Amino acid sequence: LSHIPGPFYTKFTSLLLKYHELRATRTKYIHSLHLRYGPVVRVAPNEVSFASREAVKEIYCSGGSGYDKSAWYDLFKVYGRRTMFTTLNKDDHAKRKRILADRYANSNVMREPSLNGIVERAERVVQRCVESLGGSLDLYICLHSYAYDCVTHHLFHPYGADSLRNKQDEEIMREVTFDDSLQNRQLSYYSPTLHKAISKFLYIWGVKPRETPLADKFVLDTAAKTDAAPFTLLNRLQTVLSTQSTDNNKSNEDDNESSKLAKIDQLDIAAELLDHMVAGIDTTGDALCFLMWELSQPRSFRCQTKLRQELLSFPGEDLSFDKLPYLDAVVMEGLRCFPAIPMSLPRIIPRDGRTINGYYLPEGTTVSCQAHSVHRIDREAWGPDPDAFRPERWLEKEGKKDKENGGAVEARKKVFFAFANGGRGCVGKHLALAEMKILLREVYSRFTTLPDQTMTEKDMEMADQLISSRPAGLKCLLRFEPIGGQEEVVV
Numbered sequence: 339l340s341h342i343p344g345p346f347y348t349k350f351t352s353l354l355l356k357y358h359e360l361r362a363t364r365t366k367y368i369h370s371l372h373l374r375y376g377p378v379v380r381v382a383p384n385e386v387s388f389a390s391r392e393a394v395k396e397i398y399c400s401g402g403s404g405y406d407k408s409a410w411y412d413l414f415k416v417y418g419r420r421t422m423f424t425t426l427n428k429d430d431h432a433k434r435k436r437i438l439a440d441r442y443a444n445s446n447v448m449r450e451p452s453l454n455g456i457v458e459r460a461e462r463v464v465q466r467c468v469e470s471l472g473g474s475l476d477l478y479i480c481l482h483s484y485a486y487d488c489v490t491h492h493l494f495h496p497y498g499a500d501s502l503r504n505k506q507d508e509e510i511m512r513e514v515t516f517d518d519s520l521q522n523r524q525l526s527y528y529s530p531t532l533h534k535a536i537s538k539f540l541y542i543w544g545v546k547p548r549e550t551p552l553a554d555k556f557v558l559d560t561a562a563k564t565d566a567a568p569f570t571l572l573n574r575l576q577t578v579l580s581t582q583s584t585d586n587n588k589s590n591e592d593d594n595e596s597s598k599l600a601k602i603d604q605l606d607i608a609a610e611l612l613d614h615m616v617a618g619i620d621t622t623g624d625a626l627c628f629l630m631w632e633l634s635q636p637r638s639f640r641c642q643t644k645l646r647q648e649l650l651s652f653p654g655e656d657l658s659f660d661k662l663p664y665l666d667a668v669v670m671e672g673l674r675c676f677p678a679i680p681m682s683l684p685r686i687i688p689r690d691g692r693t694i695n696g697y698y699l700p701e702g703t704t705v706s707c708q709a710h711s712v713h714r715i716d717r718e719a720w721g722p723d724p725d726a727f728r729p730e731r732w733l734e735k736e737g738k739k740d741k742e743n744g745g746a747v748e749a750r751k752k753v754f755f756a757f758a759n760g761g762r763g764c765v766g767k768h769l770a771l772a773e774m775k776i777l778l779r780e781v782y783s784r785f786t787t788l789p790d791q792t793m794t795e796k797d798m799e800m801a802d803q804l805i806s807s808r809p810a811g812l813k814c815l816l817r818f819e820p821i822g823g824q825e826e827v828v829v
């Protein structure tokens with residue numbers, strides 16, 4: 339890869355990259371290389387990072403699902419099983435996705451029983467805000483509880499969690515959210531032998547493996563239920579399992595639709611559900627946390643006020659959000675500036691190699707895009723102020739040049755990478771967006787939010803985890819002021 343732009347040492351070694359991975363600063367390091375070398379940069383002898391429209395399209399969307407995932411995803415196996423997320427090749431992935439994608443379709447998420455569960459949980463957050471009046475509220479905890487309760491509602495209803503009110507459920511959320519296994523898991527990936535040899539010492543040094551016994555047990559127990567609500571993923575997976583057993587009793591000639599799907603057993607069901615539960619907690623929790631922190635800064639008061647004005651002009655019942663374009667713009671801009679998964683999503687160059695952005699890459703090269711850079715480097719899409727939080731960029735009228743590119747906002751949406759892109763993009767996107775919009779509507783139509791004075795910018799710096807990113811201080815204290823005085827807050 340020596341013909342590709344990048345620091346000279348990356349021709350010979352990946353040590354600096356690994357150092358940044360261990361320090362939880364990989365995303366920022368790669369971004370600094372993009373700022374210096376442009377949209378294509380060699381980051382290790384066998385790895386290239388891209389930050390361009392063309393690369394996103396080729397790596398993640400060509401042939402529908404883009405290139406196969408790299409073996410790095412083995413780190414995320416659950417109960418020793420591969421899930422949809424950890425499946426490396428696209429055919430197996432497509433089989434699993436066919437089973438469950440309809441549970442995440444917008445039409446299923448926007449159904450009343452699904453949506454009402456989210457609204458109920460958002461009201462519990464408002465209750466917490468009310469209780470905090472006169473002091474501050476740790477939104478980091480509160481929003482992770484909200485995300486946990488919402489996602490388990492969608493996966494398991496009526497067996498979803500209630501961590502916003504129940505301490506035992508909160509313990510499960512904390513176990514997942516405060517996981518500190520980054521370094522341990524990286525070492526097990528890069529050097530399994532060394533990892534095995536020194537694993538006991540690692541524990542003594544505080545470099546712990548991922549351990550979530552409470553969450554594991556909760557999901558194993560709940561996944562065995564056979565009477566979950568029709569809109570849930572558990573219901574869908576149990577139905578497939580029972581159809582599969584019936585089909586096994588029929589002759590081969592009778593083989594039907596289920597043969598096109600991956601075969602699953604009870605442990606696969608639990609693994610898939612645990613994966614989705616974990617995928618739905620930190621992502622939505624952190625995305626909302628960074629966004630509400632930004633809205634609470636003096637520099638963004640203008641946006642907070644504009645959002646409130648819109649919410650108060652269309653109060654209440656309409657849950658489709660059609661009449662709330664500024665809310666949509668705030669959420670999009672939040673996910674652009676603070677994507678919960680800001681880092682590289684590694685894929686492998688297929689047989690015979692490929693050319694991306696004019697550079698030939700041989701088979702087996704690791705390639706990736708990271709949302710943090712894709713959302714900033716392309717000045718044509720983002721303009722001269724990519725680091726500014728400016729929701730209006732999602733509402734701007736088209737200029738002449740934009741028209742040629744298919745419209746300013748439409749063009750921007752094509753580069754938007756917070757949920758990745760193509761057939762392996764985020765299946766929970768509609769659920770996440772509904773959770774975010776409902777929560778912001780419930781909070782900002784009642785309160786002004788301000789940062790607590792004990793908080794520092796450092797507390798809210800982006801700290802990489804294995805796949806997502808969280809505030810470095812593991813807290814986000816905000817103060818809530820009722821817009822019409824204390825007695826006006828109606829939950």
Ligand code: HEM
Nearest residue numbers: 422423614617618621622625678679757758762764766770
């Ligand atoms: C703001 C919130 C969220 C963001 C930013 C987000 C982002 C992403 C991204 C970038 C990916 C691709 C990862 C990769 O290629 O390695 C992904 C995949 C995935 N997400 Fe999300 N996600 C969010 C919320 C959710 C929620 C609520 C769920 C609910 C269950 C979910 C479930 C999944 C699953 C199962 C996959 C794997 C999809 C596949 O491999 O086909 N996500 N997400």
